[in-house]
Amino acid sequence: MRLYRCLASVTVAVALVLSAPYDALPHARVEAGDAKAPPPFGAACRTRIEGSHVVAHCHNPYVDVDRVRLHIECDRWWDLDTDSAPVDTEPAMTVRLTGRCWKEVRSAWISHQNRGS
Template sequence: MRLSRSLAPVTVALALVLSLPYDALPHARVSDGKPPAPSRFGAACRTAVRGSRVVAYCHNPYVDIDRVRLHIECARWWDIDTDSAPVDAGPALTVRLTGRCWKEVRTVWVSHQKAR
């Protein structure tokens, strides 16, 4: 009788584990040796500086929405650097971002953020 009492919890635990779906069970992942595919995200942006004015065109060829911002660093110490408001570049859309300095432009770049 003692043998059956000690096997009862083990039998119940085994029955519960076997009744779980395959995705719920812990199992090892087998890798095929290839690196994971790169994520397809990010708009391609072109910037142009004409004097103190900056314009950027960003085209998003992918499905995920890319939230882009234009950042401008001005050359003069007293000139205020600017960051544009974020603009959502949806799938297959081109957006235009603009900004300016009072005098010369030192650096321009566009930042990307995945919109959720």
């Protein structure tokens, strides 16, 4: 008998909450102009490794200048890892970055830095 009374009060409480108008319920509101998405950014880069040589081509289709760098990690412990000098990739521009190890290349990647317009 107690279970039915407890269940009845819970049912009434749920019915009251569900029948309340939408504006009366607490919820987060986001205005249309409040949430600004960041503008698109970043050059699209293709990296190719052939033996001990690395070549990367980066094309920037966006308005902001993208400063790109090529980072190379060499496979041998005695071979020095290298980072290229930063290159500003202007809008609608393609740049070529190169580097190498003495022996095998373990990995190569590109880093991006937003330089603004």
